[in-house]
Amino acid sequence: MPHSSTMTPAGPSVVLEKVLHNNSDLQAVLGEVLSAERKDGLSNQVLRISAQEGVFFLRIGQAGSEALVDRFAEAHNLQLAADLGVAVSPVYMDPDGGLLLTRALETRQSEKKDLPDMLGQELARLHNSKLKFEGEINPHTTYAALRSRIPETLDSCPDLARQLPGEFPAMLPELDRLMADVGSQSQSVMVPSHGDLSEGNCLLADNRLWLIDWEFSGMADPCWDLAYAIQEIGFDVDAERRFLTAYEFWQHRPIDRAALEVMKARCDAISALWAVVQLLDRRDPATFAPFALERAARALKQKPV
Structure with a gap:
């Protein structure tokens, strides 16, 4: 991921100045801005802002993300999750502009060892909540939406092909077959789901876990959040066992392990295409x-038989 970089210490960045110029309500929430620092973010611009009214994180939606993210659904789902106590409460939201402001939390690296158990518990609480999120996460429609933005063969798009490792063009039809082979989504139970459980979206602070970045939230097969967390956080065998054990304990029912393995392959195939779409949008090839x-x-290696 890109390294963070400090902006002009005497005042807000040019980006922030433009945002504040167009959002007087946000300016009122912050008060005088003392400094702004760019933080890591793959899909959006994220600023850590020190201001008269405190320390905040401001998410600015990346241009072009509108096709993949429903900001109004995100705002609805985030507020429900915050009311439940699993998300950091928003201080200011502007779905039209892709803006989200939250207060900064003091995170503790020492608590990371407890992440599998804490995430299993909080995820079970979210999935059991009976909240009605807007939007639906369906692996096949998500894959199809991403696939539609990629040429049928990369031979027809030499600029993109040059940015990818040589093995990827041959993998693309294999990924298409993988998604077709594992069939369509048939899970009857749909639960409120975060949708993007990477390690960066799990904050450990004040002896508890907070989930951030609800852009891709919606109603989903519970295996989506489980598989995505295991794959993207990179749980080893022991951490995965602890995570699933905690989830099952608080969920009060067992996980369909076969369905979970299928979902792992689906999630990786989708993540691969998402990254290619970022390349199409002329974002950093090295990342x-x-x-x-x-x-x-990894998706092809774990393809269900």
């Missing part, structure tokens, strides 16, 4: 090309 290759290779 997204290796990501696409690694996820594609």
Whole structure:
């Protein structure tokens, strides 16, 4: 991921100045801005802002993300999750502008050892909540939406092909077959789901876990959040066992392990295509090309038989 970089210490960045110029309500919430620092973010611009009214994180939606993210559904789902106590409460939201402001939390690296158990518990609480999120996460429609943005064969798009590792063009039809082979989504139970459980979206603070970045939230097969967390956080065998044990304990019912393994392959195939779409949008090849290759290779390696 890109390194963070400090902006002009005497005042807000040019980006922030433009945002504040167009959002007087946001300016009122912050008060005088003392400094702004760019933080890591793959899909959006994220600023850590020190201001008269406190320390905040401001998410600015990346241009072009409108096709993949329903900001109004995100705002609805985030507020429900915050009311439940699993999400950091928004201080200011502007779905039209892709803006989200939250207060900064003091995170603790020492608590990371407890992440599998805490995430299993909080995820079970979210899935059991009976909240009605807007939007639906369906692996096949998600894959199809991403696939539609990629040429049928990369031979017809030499600029993109040059940015990808040489093995990827041959993997693309294999990923298409993988998604077709594992069939359509048939899970009858749909639960409120975060949708993007990477390690960066799990904050450990004040002896508890908070989930952030609800852009891709919606109603989904519970295996989606489980598989995505295991794959993207990179749980080893022991951490995965602890995570699933905690989830089952608080969920009060067993997980369909066969369905979970299928979902792992689906999630990796989708993540690979998402990275290729970032390349199509002229984003950093050094970040997204290796990501696409690694996820594609892992998806094909764990393809269900």
